[in-house]
Structure formats: structure tokens, C-alpha cells
Amino acid sequence: MDPTSSDLFLTEDLLTDEERDVRDRVRRFCDEDVxxxxxxxxxxxxxxxxxxPKLAALNVCGGTFTGHGLPGLSPLAAGLVSMELARGDGSVSTFHGVHSGLAMTAIALLGSEEQKERWLGPMARLELIGAFALTEPDHGSDAVTLETRARHLGDGYVIDGAKRWIGNAMFADLMIVWARDGAGDVGAYVVEKGTPGVEAHTITGKMAKRASWQADITLTDVRVPAENRLAGATSFDDAASVLARARPSIAWGALGHATAAYEMAVEYTLGREQFGTPIAGYQLTQFRLAKMLADLTCMRLICLRLAALLDEGKLTAPMASLAKMHNAARGRAVVGEARDLLGGNGILLENHVGRHLGDIEVVSTVEGTDVVHALIVGREITGLSAFS
Known part of the structure; x- marks a missing residue:
């Protein structure tokens, strides 16, 4: 469908020609290839x-970062990339979010100039693929208490521990592993493909993001050279800074899933006849579509404001948490409504809505559950922390 078909408030007018071109390139990739x-x-x-290879040719990996062959997108263009990839498919969007939004962001924010020069260009061209290993089997929302350890040995480090839900890890060339050193300080270590002591097992039986591979990782006596410790990663606050930089893309991704489902619902209800008339002509259907469009519009306006705040250097963690929390919830509502409007046909993959229905569930928990983000916003409101 036309990219402006769900844009009742004419936000298309806010895009520059360059941003519109980026959006259209990614949308064509999704429509024609994905x-x-x-x-x-x-x-x-x-x-x-x-x-x-076709994703690499879009020249969007690396987002807003510049230099080292990175695209230097505006925050709005980068958000549109996340939206359009999720509109196409959640698994493709997840791959990009892990590789570009987390692994590349960690190196761009925390790496030395030598480390950036060494890795970022090849990653932008998808010659090297990245993974981001923070979450552990017993530590998700409380990742700050991570148990993976890195100890000095000779001129490098030895890492021992376990990680879970690590996207891209089954085939990544570089895995950013977060661990505590002997002093208890948190650091980020780039573990390269083929390093002895790394075992990865694909997590199976998923009901969502099925074309995206996440893995359980065990690290046993994994040796990492000193030059592979990211120079700027010295505490958990540095890990949090990477997550905060990536979090707006989750809100954009929720918008993408919801947009896809809404477009499919409109198309389906216009073509589906019951009792001699298209079901789009019934009052109840139009009411439901209008409510879906209202949610989409709110989600879109929040994302646009996020991009502006990021561009101005004013984006805070509570702002990003509020956006993620809201868009994840409303995205689930829109996609669920679309599935219902398609009736039994809504669960068939050929109509795509069912795939988005599964994938949007992940948005509520990835990079922090809605409850955790609500507590971040609650702390901002009250000045009191509800975290134990």
C-alpha cells in the first residue's frame, strides 16, 4: 500500500527528501524481496x-553514526528503517536491531578509534555480522547483576559464564560479551567467531520471530586478547547507554508491525463480502478501523517526537521507556484487532497478519518488559524507585 495510506495527520510532510528516499528503499526491499x-x-x-546481500545494499547498517563507512542517517531516517523492516517482517527487523542497533552501536559508542576502524566498516557492509551478549539465563530485567566473569591472564582475558536469548549468535563473526572483571567492574569483550570455548545452541519451539535465531551460549575458558576489550566500557552504565540508544527503534518497530496489520485489515475488509456487501461497509468494521488508525497515529507521533528529541540531544531514558511501553501495548492491540477482522483467515501465514501477531508479542518483553519500563516512568513521576 501507499506509505501515506495510514497517515491521516500528514506526517509525510515532515520528512526530508533524503528521509523519504531511505524509507522508500527499505519498503521496496520488504515488498519485493522479503x-x-x-x-x-x-x-x-x-x-x-x-x-x-540485499539488506547490505540498502546502506542503513550503522544508523545515525558517521565515519568508518557508516551511513550517518538522521534519527528520523533511522527510525523509519526500523519501522519499515518490522512492517515487512519481525525476524529481519530483529536481525538488523541486534547487528546494527546493539553490536555496532556498542562499538561506535564505546570502542577506540582503532576498534571502530577495524570492525565498523565491514559490519556496515555485512561482511562481518555482530551479536550482543548481555542477557543471562538467570538475569534478564536485572541484567545489572550479571554473573559472567572475565579475569586477566597474560596480555588478555579469560571469560567464563552463560548467556541466553542472544540473537545472531549462531552465525555472528563478532559477539559483544558483557562480563565482570576481578574488581567487579563491567566490561565489553569482542569474542570473534571460532574462538575456542564458545558453545551456542539455537533456542527452538518459539511461537514468534521464528526466522530469527536466538541462542543459549556457554563460555568456558574463552581467551580474548586485550585489544578486544572495548576501550570505553568500564561499568554497567555503558551497557545501559547502548540499550538506551537502541530503545527508540523498538517503539518504531512496534509501529511497523501495527502498520502492516492495519494495512492488511483495510485491504481485506474492502475485498471480503458477507451478506452481499464488503464487510468494510459495516458500521462496526469502520469503527474498529478508526480506532486502529487512532492508535497508529498516536504511535507515529510519539516516534516522530522521539526522533526530534534524539536529534536535539534531549532524549532521556524515561522518554524512551514511555514510548516503548506505549507503542508495544498499542501495537499488540492493533495487530490483535486486525487478526480478528480477518476472522479465521487471520491465522493463515499467506495473509501475514498471523506472523505479525506472534512477532508483536516479543516487542512487549525485548529490551525490558513493559512492567520494567513502567517503573522507570513511575520513578520519573514520583521521584521514588520501586526497584528492589
Whole structure:
């Protein structure tokens, strides 16, 4: 559908020609390359490796960062990339979010100039693929208490521990592993593909993001050279800074899932006849579509404001948490409504809504559950922390 079909408030007018071009390039990639094949990959729980060269050609990996061959997108353009990839497919969007939004962001924010020069250019071209290993089997929302350890040995480090839900880890060339050193300080260590002592097992049986591979990781006596410790990572606050920089993309991604489902619902209800008339002509259907569009509009306006705040250097953690919390919840509502409007056909992969229905569930928990983000906002409101 036309990108402006759900844009009742004419936010298209706020885009520059360059931002519109980025949005349109990514949308064409999704419409022409992703949508024709993704249902099969999703159903088989296979990662769509053939799509990676075409994704690389879009020149969007690295987002807003400049230098070292990075695209230097505006915050709004970067948000539109996240939106359009999620509108196409949540698994492709997740791959990009992990590789570009987390792994590349960690190196761009915390790496030395030598480390940036060494890794960022090849990552931007998808010659090297990144993973981000923070979450552990017993530590998700309380990742600050991570137990993975790194100890000095000779001119490098030895890492021992376990990680869980690590996207891209099954095939990543670089894995950013967060661990505590002997002094208890948190650091980030770049573990390269083929390093002895790393074992990765794909998590199976998922009902969502099935074409995206997440893994359980065990690290046993993993040796990392000193030059692979990110120079600017000295505390958990540095890990939090990477997550905060990536978090707006989750709100944009929720908007993408909801936009896809809304567009499909409009198209379906216009073509589906019951009792001799398109179901789009019934009052109840129009009421439901109007409510969906209201949610979409609120989500879109929040994302646009996020981009402006990021561009002005004013974006705070509570702002990002409020956006993520709101858009995840309203995105689930819109996609659920779309599935219902399609009736039984809504669960068929050929209509795509069912795939988005599964994938939008992940948005509520990825990079912090809605409850945790509500507590961050609550602390901002009251000045009192409800975290134990």
C-alpha cells in the first residue's frame, strides 16, 4: 500500500527528501524481496540468509553514526528503517536491531578509534555480522547483576559464564560479551567467531520471530586478547547507554508491525463480502478501523517526537521507556484487532497478519518488559524507585 495510506495527520510532510528516499528503499526491499519468501522461512524456523546481500545494499547498517563507512542517517531516517523492516517482517527487523542497533552501536559508542576502524566498516557492509551478549539465563530485567566473569591472564582475558536469548549468535563473526572483571567492574569483550570455548545452541519451539535465531551460549575458558576489550566500557552504565540508544527503534518497530496489520485489515475488509456487501461497509468494521488508525497515529507521533528529541540531544531514558511501553501495548492491540477482522483467515501465514501477531508479542518483553519500563516512568513521576 501507499506509505501515506495510514497517515491521516500528514506526517509525510515532515520528512526530508533524503528521509523519504531511505524509507522508500527499505519498503521496496520488504515488498519485493522479503514478503514473497518470508512466510516459508518463518514456518520452517530458518534464517533468511539470501536476504542479507540485499539488506547490505540498502546502506542503513550503522544508523545515525558517521565515519568508518557508516551511513550517518538522521534519527528520523533511522527510525523509519526500523519501522519499515518490522512492517515487512519481525525476524529481519530483529536481525538488523541486534547487528546494527546493539553490536555496532556498542562499538561506535564505546570502542577506540582503532576498534571502530577495524570492525565498523565491514559490519556496515555485512561482511562481518555482530551479536550482543548481555542477557543471562538467570538475569534478564536485572541484567545489572550479571554473573559472567572475565579475569586477566597474560596480555588478555579469560571469560567464563552463560548467556541466553542472544540473537545472531549462531552465525555472528563478532559477539559483544558483557562480563565482570576481578574488581567487579563491567566490561565489553569482542569474542570473534571460532574462538575456542564458545558453545551456542539455537533456542527452538518459539511461537514468534521464528526466522530469527536466538541462542543459549556457554563460555568456558574463552581467551580474548586485550585489544578486544572495548576501550570505553568500564561499568554497567555503558551497557545501559547502548540499550538506551537502541530503545527508540523498538517503539518504531512496534509501529511497523501495527502498520502492516492495519494495512492488511483495510485491504481485506474492502475485498471480503458477507451478506452481499464488503464487510468494510459495516458500521462496526469502520469503527474498529478508526480506532486502529487512532492508535497508529498516536504511535507515529510519539516516534516522530522521539526522533526530534534524539536529534536535539534531549532524549532521556524515561522518554524512551514511555514510548516503548506505549507503542508495544498499542501495537499488540492493533495487530490483535486486525487478526480478528480477518476472522479465521487471520491465522493463515499467506495473509501475514498471523506472523505479525506472534512477532508483536516479543516487542512487549525485548529490551525490558513493559512492567520494567513502567517503573522507570513511575520513578520519573514520583521521584521514588520501586526497584528492589
Amino acid at each position: 514478503l514473497p519468501v518470508i512466510n516459508g522461512y518463518w514456518e520452517r524456523a530458518e534464517f533468511p540468509f539470501p536476504l542479507l
